[in-house]
Amino acid sequence: MKKILRIIATLLVAGAIIFWMAAGANRGWTKTRVPIKTVDAVTGLEGVQWQDKFVPGVDFLGAALLGAGLLAGISLFVPSKSKKTRIETNQ
Amino acid sequence: MKTKLAILALIGVTGVVLAAPQTFDFKDPKGINNAGFKLDAPLEAINGNASGVSGTVTFDPANPGATKGKIIVATSSLMLPNPMQRTHMLSDKWLDATKNPEISFESKEFKNVQTAGDTTTADVTGTFTLKGVSKDLTVPVKLTYLKDKLGDRLPNQKGDLLVIRASFSIKRGDFNINPGQYEDKVADTIELTLSIAGASPK
Numbered sequence: 692m693k694k695i696l697r698i699i700a701t702l703l704v705a706g707a708i709i710f711w712m713a714a715g716a717n718r719g720w721t722k723t724r725v726p727i728k729t730v731d732a733v734t735g736l737e738g739v740q741w742q743d744k745f746v747p748g749v750d751f752l753g754a755a756l757l758g759a760g761l762l763a764g765i766s767l768f769v770p771s772k773s774k775k776t777r778i779e780t781n782q
Numbered sequence: 783m784k785t786k787l788a789i790l791a792l793i794g795v796t797g798v799v800l801a802a803p804q805t806f807d808f809k810d811p812k813g814i815n816n817a818g819f820k821l822d823a824p825l826e827a828i829n830g831n832a833s834g835v836s837g838t839v840t841f842d843p844a845n846p847g848a849t850k851g852k853i854i855v856a857t858s859s860l861m862l863p864n865p866m867q868r869t870h871m872l873s874d875k876w877l878d879a880t881k882n883p884e885i886s887f888e889s890k891e892f893k894n895v896q897t898a899g900d901t902t903t904a905d906v907t908g909t910f911t912l913k914g915v916s917k918d919l920t921v922p923v924k925l926t927y928l929k930d931k932l933g934d935r936l937p938n939q940k941g942d943l944l945v946i947r948a949s950f951s952i953k954r955g956d957f958n959i960n961p962g963q964y965e966d967k968v969a970d971t972i973e974l975t976l977s978i979a980g981a982s983p984k
Contacts, residue, residue: 723865726861740813
């Protein structure tokens with residue numbers, strides 16, 4: 692159990708960093724919509740249309756690190772299997 | 783003699799009609815018209831825009847200095863990429879969009895008017911209203927008059943277009959938007975850009 696929690700924590704951190712970097716390593720807050728610029732051919736004006744898109748930010752990274760930290764912390768309080776077996780054998 | 787007088791009168795009337803100021807409506811059916819805003823604080827940059835532009839401008843191609851009008855931006859149309867930031871911005875703690883549904887600029891006077899071809903540049907003095915606070919500002923603007931171009935933009939319509947571009951800055955503290963507070967995250971200076979086109983159908 693201890694090992695599983697630590698593996699999940701490591702995977703969570705690694706997955707969050709890979710996802711964050713793959714999405715453009717946005718150093719701002721998480722975005723759920725992005726501006727798409729369009730140019731009007733007649734007037735030459737640049738308009739903005741908003742498109743729904745999830746772009747993880749530093750808050751996403753922080754939440755993932757916090758989650759991983761919690762899992763790693765919980766793992767410290769989970770007794771290891773080998774120790775338990777040894778106690779049972781002594782009895 | 784009567785025919786000559788009639789022709790002269792017709793020419794005169796035509797001249798008056800041609801020189802008459804035109805009213806341009808800035809509610810854009812194509813949704814291109816927008817007002818952008820940018821705040822660059824030491825810890826955070828905020829970039830957004832608003833598409834809810836409306837208003838009318840009276841423009842006379844023969845006398846651009848006499849241009850008058852009012853441009854309105856719906857506060858609720860202000861957009862940011864982060865939904866929580868947008869909720870905060872429109873809340874009663876910042877813009878209070880419910881009580882202040884409009885941001886507007888009403889022109890009073892055009893100065894330093896320079897026209898070259900279809901393009902006029904000028905410094906416009908007018909009243910800028912944000913969060914219920916009105917202040918007089920002088921803003922550099924560029925007007926481009928596009929005669930008979932409405933049909934190119936909106937098929938089945940005939941008329942002229944007037945393109946207005948303006949960039950200027952305001953201080954949020956001047957408009958009672960949390961003056962002197964949170965300036966490390968929300969800059970006091972707001973850079974505004976206006977890119978809009980109005981139509982005058984014939």
